[in-house]
Each structure stands twice: as structure tokens, then as C-alpha cells.
Amino acid sequence: xxxxxxxxxxxVTEKGKDVELRxxxxxxxxxxxxxxxxxxxxxxxxxxxxxxxxxxxxxxxSDRFSAERTGESVSTLTIQRTQQExxxxxxxxxxxxFRSYGYTFGSGTRLTVV
Amino acid sequence: TQLxxxxxxxxxxxxxxxxxxxxxxxxxxxSLQWYRQEPGEGPVLLVTVVTGGEVKKLKRLTFQFGDAxxxxxxxxTAAQPGDTGLYLCAVQGRDDKIIxxxxxxxxxxx
Numbered sequence: 001x002x003x004x005x006x007x008x009x010x011x012v013t014e015k016g017k018d019v020e021l022r023x024x025x026x027x028x029x030x031x032x033x034x035x036x037x038x039x040x041x042x043x044x045x046x047x048x049x050x051x052x053x054x055x056x057x058x059x060x061x062s063d064r065f066s067a068e069r070t071g072e073s074v075s076t077l078t079i080q081r082t083q084q085e086x087x088x089x090x091x092x093x094x095x096x097x098f099r100s101y102g103y104t105f106g107s108g109t110r111l112t113v114v
Numbered sequence: 115t116q117l118x119x120x121x122x123x124x125x126x127x128x129x130x131x132x133x134x135x136x137x138x139x140x141x142x143x144x145s146l147q148w149y150r151q152e153p154g155e156g157p158v159l160l161v162t163v164v165t166g167g168e169v170k171k172l173k174r175l176t177f178q179f180g181d182a183x184x185x186x187x188x189x190x191t192a193a194q195p196g197d198t199g200l201y202l203c204a205v206q207g208r209d210d211k212i213i214x215x216x217x218x219x220x221x222x223x224x
Contacts, residue, residue: 004156033212042202042216043157056211091156093212102147103212105156 002026006092006106013082013113021077021109025094032075033103034067035091043091049075082113117141118203118215126221130192135218137203138185144206146186148177151200151217193222 005024013019025032034046045059049069060066064082069075079086089110093103119138127133137146145164149157161170163179163186170177174197176189190197202217 035214040219043214045211045213048211059211093156102159102162105149105158107154107156 004092004094004104004106006090006109008109009107010110011112013111015084015113016081018078018080019082019111021079021090021111023075023077023092023094023106025073025075025092026096026104028072029094029096029104030072031095031097031103032069033093034075034077035093036061037089037091037108039088046077046090079111082111084113087111087113117207117213118205120201120203120215120218122218123216124219124221126223127193128223129195132189132191133193133220134187134189135201135220136185136187137215139205140184141205142183144183146179146183147204148186148188149202149204149214151202152198157200157202190220193220195222195224198222 007022011019030051033048035043036046037043047055047057047060047067049055064080067077089108091105091108093105095103117139121136145162147162148160150160151157161172161177163177166183167181168179174191178187198221200217200219202214204212204214207213
């Protein structure tokens with residue numbers, strides 16, 4: 001596609017439910033990042049994928065968070081047993097190569113846990 | 115401690131005025147990026163600076179990378195309401211993660 005696509009754009013879920021967020025990177029982009037942005041805050045790194053290498057999961061805040069990516073295509077971020085503090089915008093970015101001079105972001109998924 | 119310190123955190127000025135926002139660190143970086151984020155959207159890359167002392171211009175926006183490659187500034191001339199947004203600087207950390215500052219939230223009053 002022309003840009004990074006994220007779905008859903010908005011998600012409201014009840015506390016304790018699991019949610020799955022999806023990111024479609026730009027075709028051919030080997031690197032993919034997930035970030036979390038709380039209201040009025042900057043971007044907090046969660047995880048990145050580079051080709052077939054093991055992902056860097058060091059930013060995941062708890063074991064309730066997990067992410068997968070199939071090859072160089074779609075990635076899903078799963079949050080289990082959601083908590084109110086998980087409410088945020090989850091942003092995905094991709095780049096053509098690792099250590100690229102610039103990343104293309106999707107519009108994000110706004111998650112609200114009630 | 116934040117790797118990147120952005121200042122000011124908030125800035126509200128009248129249309130037509132000039133402004134400068136800053137991104138500072140005690141670390142040296144091989145490159146630095148500036149992004150603008152509008153409400154409901156993801157950040158959009160404005161520029162990447164690579165060489166110490168480098169100056170890049172994008173219409174009314176002027177970006178400078180410090181000589182020591184530890185800091186950067188963004189100057190906007192004759193600000194317009196369309197410049198309103200969150201301005202973020204970012205670098206590639208030693209562990210290859212992209213690290214963002216907390217941003218400067220800019221509001222241009224018509």
C-alpha cells in the first residue's frame with residue numbers, strides 16, 4: 001500500500017478483555033516498530049522487528065503485551081487482560097531498511113479501556 | 115533521565131511571529147530527525163540532519179544540527195496556523211531503537 005495502515009482506528013474495550021491491533025507496513029519495508037503514546041505525551045518504544053531477526057521486545061511494559069510479525073508483512077500487537085492504564089494511542093512505523101534515515105508512521109489505534 | 119530534552123514543552127504564539135524550539139542531549143548522535151504530529155495522526159518526518167553544523171531549510175522551517183552533533187534547533191519564520199502541532203525530535207539509540215523526545219506542543223493563534 002501507499003502508507004502504513006493500522007486497524008482499527010479506534011477501539012473501546014472493557015477492562016480485562018484482550019485486544020488485537022493490526023499494522024500493515026509499506027510493502028517491502030523490512031523494519032517495523034510499535035510505539036505507545038499516552039495522552040499529551042511523547043512516544044514510548046514497545047517493540048521492533050527487522051526482517052527475520054529476533055524482535056527486540058525490551059520496551060514491552062508487561063507480559064500482557066505481545067507482538068508478532070509474519071516475515072516482512074503484517075504485524076499484530078496483542079494486549080491481554082487490558083487495564084485502564086493501557087489506554088493510549090498505539091502507533092506503528094516502518095522503514096525500508098534498518099537504521100533508515102526516516103520512518104513512516106500509521107495514524108495509530110486509539111485504545112480506550114473502560 | 116531523558117536522552118533527548120525538548121524545550122519549550124508548550125508554545126503559543128500569534129500568526130506571523132518567529133519561533134525556535136530546541137532538542138538537546140549530552141550524547142553524540144550520527145543523525146537526528148524532526149517529526150510533526152497533528153491531532154489524530156501519526157508523526158510525519160520533516161527532515162533528517164546528519165553532519166555537525168548542518169542547516170536544512172524546508173520552506174519557512176530551518177533545521178540546524180549542532181557542531182558537536184548533540185543538539186538541534188528548529189526555527190519557524192512567520193508562523194502560520196497550519197504549523198500547529200507536536201514537534202518531535204528523534205535519534206537512533208545505541209541499541210538501535212528510535213528514541214523520541216517528549217516534544218514541543220506548538221499552537222499558532224490566528
